[in-house]
Amino acid sequence: MSSKSSFExxxxxxxxxxxxxxxxxxxxxxxxxxxxxxxxxxxxPGNIARIKSSLLVTPNMQIISLPIPTVEGLPPGVNSTAETTPAMAGLLKKALDLMKPQIKTLLAELKPHFVFFDHFQHWIPVIASQLGIKTISYTVFSATSTSYLTVPARISEKGEGPSVEDLKKSPNGYPLTSLTSVKSFQARDFSIVYKSFDGGPTIYDRAVGSRVGCTAMLLKTCKEMEGPYVDFIKKQFKKPVLLTGPLVPEPPSGALDDNWASWLGQFPAKSVIFCSFGSETFLNHDQIKELVLGLELTGLPFFLVLNFPAELNSQTELNRALPPGFLERVRERAVLHTGWVQQQLILAHGSIGCYVCHSGFSSLIEALVNDCQLAMLPLKGDQFLNSKLIAGDLKAGVEINRRDDDGYFGKDDVFEAVKTVMLDSDKEPGKSIRENHKKWREFLLSEQIQNKYIVELIEELKAMA
Known part of the structure; x- marks a missing residue:
């Protein structure tokens, strides 16, 4: 498959x-x-084993371990945000900024054509250009959220960040899509992007600085799904914007654990709700209570994964959050789990009919490539905008309704959303949502489309190099 001229x-x-x-x-x-x-x-160092398990073993692939510098308040041996509290994640960014000298030395040794870097390392373009190395700012968020939150149009001529009222509306010049405004509680959540903690650069400063300084931007998306947002980003940054295409995860290797396979296997096809919010998005006790009561109301079997911040005991927290008598009532048709599960293998299981999730972009793609309907409960940041893309533009899922000011949702809101895509699947809007889901599934699973984007990306990189 490798093209002769790209080996260099x-x-x-x-x-x-x-x-x-x-x-x-x-x-x-x-x-x-x-x-x-x-x-x-x-x-x-601590991330290498997990990265190794998912990187292909090819002769042209190497992993390099980088020690994280010591920062006061950051426990030694912290390697990722999975091990930190929110305050510590800020210290991890501080440690990242201290890595400039070792990164510069490494780049001088490696002499690559390009560095693909994340939006927190806004200093990479400067050190790479001193070495004659080109830089690609690779944004792992949807073009929808990037175009809404981290574009120059968000900062006023006086250099002031947007108010909560400003953030409720899309920025000036925004494309005409279903995303025209967001709720008050969501806009308040967005304002963190423009806030500085201990005088350091804001998320906005880092993200926009990365894109202004780089040779070209790269977005993890495709024209077919997010075309208008990609075009707006191009206009805002006035530089090449490359696309990876729909980066669909490889089918998972291995088999589903026997205990989960046998539990899921006792239910009819497409009848089970799988509900998970990833490893770094947490619900509070009131939200957990309404969520589980809503799932109970559906009358359907469900598999619920709930995680809690690293410093809390998950089992204790779960027990405190559940309504009295709940576990006894659902014993025959529910699993409640904390910790890691084989998410992709569970989503691919024939009995899963609906996925209730937080709308992380990767989770949404995993859901779309499997035959399970989406009921979305976004809880922070880009999740709110990803959910609007799927429910609004693509009409391939439904968002759980929430109150404007405080984001409150009740058990009936959860029930209504699941009912639309699972129990009312032969009525509108459930019927057209399922049809759209099927259309996007076929698109995302097309090897030809995925390959075309990667081949074009390599051609564009070669032309730049």
Missing amino acids: LHVVMFPWFAFGHISPFVQLSNKLSLHGVRISFLSA
Whole structure:
């Protein structure tokens, strides 16, 4: 499959230390290395084993371990945001900024054509250009959320960040799509992007700085799904914007654990709700209570995965959050689990009919390539905008309704959303949502489309190199 003329391309991959960021870099590395591109992948020592397990073993792939500098308040041995509290994640960014000298030395040794870097490393373009190395700012978020939150149009002529009222509306010049405004509680959540903690650069400063300084931008998306947002980003940054295409995860290897396979196997096809919010998105006790009561109301079997911040005891928290008598009532038809599960293998199981999730972009793609309907409960940041893309533009899922001011949702809101896509699947809007889901599934699973984007990306990189 490798094209003869691309063997000389050498790319350094440097994602932020969070697995939600590392995974898209791994997926892209695998696709590029199959086409003969040489990859040097950088991460912290404690992340290497997990990265190794998903990177393809090819002669042109190497992983380089980078020690994280000591920062006061950051426990030694922290390698990713999975091990930190929100305050510590800020210290991890501080440690990242202290890595400039070692990154510069490494780049001088490796002499790659390109560094693909994440939006927190806004200093990479400067040090790479001193070495004559080109830089690609690789954004792992949807073009929808990037275009809404981290574009120059969000900062006023006086250099002031947007107010909550500003953030409720799309920025000036925004494309005419279903995304015209967001709720008050969502806009308040967005304002964190423009806030500085201990005088350091804001998320906005880092993201926009990365894109202004780089040779070209790369977005993890395709024209077919997010065309208008891609065009707006191009206009805003006035530089080449490349696309990876729909980076669909490889089918998972291995088999589903026997205990889960046998539990799921006792229910009819497409009858089970799988509900999970990833490893770094947490619900509070009131939200958990309404969620589980809503799932109970459906009368359907469900598999619920709930995680809690690292410093809390998950089992204790779960027991405190559940309504009295709940476990006894659903014992025959529910599993409640904390910790990691084989998400892709569960979503691919024939009995799963609906996926209730937080709308992380990778989770949404995993749902769309499997035959399970989407009921979305976004809880922070880009999740709110990803959910609007799927429910509004693509009409391939439904968002759980929430109150404007405080984001409250009740058990009936959960029930209504699941009912639309599972119990009312032969009525509108459930019927057309399922049809759209099927259309996007076929599109995303087309090898030809995926391959075309990667081949075009390599051609564009060669032209730049």
